[in-house]
Amino acid sequence: MNIPMSDFLLLSPEIFLLSMACIILVVEAFVGERQRHISYTLSQLTLVVAALISWNMLDTERAVVLGGTFVHDPMAALLKASIFLVVMGGFVYARSFHTSKGGLRGEYYVLGLFATLGMMVMISAHSLLTIYLGLELLSLSLYAMVATDRDSARGSEAAMKYFVLGALASGMLLYGMSMLYGATGSLDLAEIAAALTAMDEKSMVLIFGLSFIVVGLAFKFGAVPFHMWVPDVYDGAPTAVTLFIGSAPKIAAFAMTMRLLVESLGSLSVDWQGMLVILSVLSLALGNVIAIAQTSMKRMLAYSTISHVGFLLLGILAGTEAGYSAAMFYAITYAVMAIGGFAMIILLSRAGYEADTLDDFKGLNDRSPWFAFMMLILMFSMAGVPPTVGFYAKLSVLQAVIDINMVWLAIVAVAFSIIGAFYYIRVVKLMYFDKAESDEPLTANPDMQIAISLNGLLVLALGIFPGGLLALCSRVLA
């Protein structure tokens, strides 16, 4: 096969990321304990450059290359750039986490880069095979990351659960893909779409395949009833890993859903719309209600993720351009909020002690008014209270849902977000109204402090001027 050079240009973020990840892997093997920061610095540089490359490709025309397995479009460029940014933030927080645990862990960054590469592949996949390839690269890296804390029983248990359930879900997805292949005779997303439109009647095997694919997607999102792994994995994994799992992969899962359900199975939208309605209503209900009962911050955020996924799915099921761009906005802004929320846990942690219970947030306003304020912004943003970005995410999703005459669904969604508001403002209550259990001042690296401040201020700034990002999200889909 003769592949023109220009095709490789479209792959430049992935190629660059892959080469750098390999280089860092080698460097990591040779540097001593004292030079561990080298791999961290290299990783961050890699991400900066990759983000710039992706950002510059924002206006490049859509093109399908490499024999129909890889697609570049503006949506991919935007999602990739935002994943790079989120991962960068995540690495800053992770470094602080590892420093407080004694010593940097190079493998975290290498695995993180490979996981990021997997997400890139998922975003740009144009064939069932590529999607699966990207998904497995991401998942395998994540399984290993969860297991990095090998002496911790909870960590190993979480990794095991994640792996077993993840493998099951991958199997489901693969099974669904095989049925799809059987029904349409192609792995290429565009050809599948064309075959479906040409079909007069939808065969049974197609609907079966679709169901399995939706199950696989729901698992990756953590939507109810395929959410069982989320709280345990979030809770058991080291916080640095939790914040990685809880943020960027949601953006990738959104992209995968767009490629699979919208681009290739768009003509079956009537069928998957109903499935997504059930998934999203259940996620909203269960996530918001169970989160109230949590005493661990990580578990609370895990259930909160589930409820946010419910909201995100609402945007996708609307099946309109406005809905997709709302869901995209939701995914990106949620990732930004989520890393901020988990970063606060890292910020409060001290050597040998992880501040992952809600009580650890007591009296934060007395200990550090500034970081209490940042957490306040993040919590109100997750609750969807203006003037934070979480409000516009909800607003645009609701707008898309009401636009397709599903007002009842919008009312269900807002009703559950009232319930959800309770556990977010409970965190604010703990920080502002309760007395601190210890008045130790916060000790964190300056770069960690700066990153959290930027993170919180970004959530606020996007809440006051959301227009730019909203416009960008709808532009890349147009």
Added chain:
Amino acid sequence: MMDMSILSWLIWLPIGGGVALLVMDTLGNTACRQTALGISIVTFVLSTLLYTHFDAATALMQFQENIPWIGAFSANYHLGVDGISMPLIILTTFTTVLVVLAGWQVIRNKTAQYMAAFLIMEGLMNGVFAALDGVLFYVFWEAMLIPMFLIIGVWGGPNRVYATIKFFLYTFLGSVFMLVALIYMYLKSGSFSILDFHLLPLTMTEQVLIFIAFLMAFAVKVPMWPVHTWLPDAHVEAPTGGSVILAAIMLKIGGYGFLRFSLPITPDASHALDWLIIGMSLIAIVYIGFVALVQQDMKKLIAYSSIAHMGFVTMGIFLVFTLLDNSGSMQGASLGMEGGIIQMISHGFISGALFLCVGVLYDRMHSRQINDYGGVVNTMPVFAAFMVLFAMANSGLPGTSGFVGEFMVILASFKANFWFAFLAATTLILGAAYSLWMVKRVVFGDIANDNVRQLEDVNAREFVILASLAVVVLLFGLWPAPLIDVMHASVDNLLAHVSVSKLPAGETGVALLNAVRP
């Protein structure tokens, strides 16, 4: 018109000042207090420019600012005031000055944050009154909850956490349904402009649903019976300043919402369902009046009295349809609505003043129980004079601003229905009973105990606060014309608007109207 961005200044100056206070936290409490006072006074002076440059002859929005904000929703940063919102903005800026003064000595814990919260609150409330864009309005409306949540929770009384979470969730519950309604109308009209919503034709079913969504938001805020239960808790636990802002301004936002949204956007549904609002208002007036009578806690008593008085506001506003049907004249209908608006403003001053009075006592005795007091007049004669005056105003004594609004609403209800008027007028008796009985037990009589014996009379700061409120209460009581004049054109315009049906041709809404009328 002069400086076109005066409304923006009124919003962003206090918010910016509040943020600055948070940053200069370390400078010490005195500096923070002085800065807060300076900013609030400047804001108040700026807001008086609204009054002096206001053109009372037109019902159009004035001091308009309109710049694109969020392209994706075609939402604009659109501000403007008319005769209904302008007085409320001045009420806000005026009250904030008093609130900053009231917290001067009492608040020693996190003073900078306290002052900042009130300044930010002021900016947001001004934003609510000035916003002419649905998204902008909703942003200010919801953002307002955050500082208030903290004010009650951080500086409040012993049961503050329960009270503030109840307050937050109640208000949040009401407003999210309003959001759904706003989005629905945006999708129909293609813009979030409130003025476009006013002109949007809607079928009866749509109107009824939108009306109910708005009702949930505004009824909680007013608060109307039966969703009033958050208010006594919030008032009792809030610090004095928080109670004042709640009673004087936040409750008015509910009434303002009816005038700006419910009536003009859903006139036919408002017409069909006015019995519901009037019924709820009458229950609030009579039943809550009785509840106030038996309260032992002064703040709770004033809180319940606020609910009863706000019942007057909502009744006055929704009497217009009966009046229009009965007489067909705009003149009579405007009486009820203007009475309702005047009652809002006047209640802002009076309830604020009463909460400040309780605050003065509480700062000295650390008790709000009526039983702990008695004979305060012997040790605090100046204070007693003020408290008696405000209690009289609260019960609607002629010559005070409390009389004007109540009188207009009762007069209007007489024209509408004798029984409305009969029930509404009982509030004059009940209001006098609970207000004066409280005064009798707290202020008059022999000195009850040693704590009262050691009380010191108001200091200069407290005197200034109470005296300025007393002046306003008497001024609008004796000469309400300046207030009525500015709102006249806007009220007439609103009435003309609601008297025209918005239903699409062919649908009269009669079937539904008959179905929902009891």
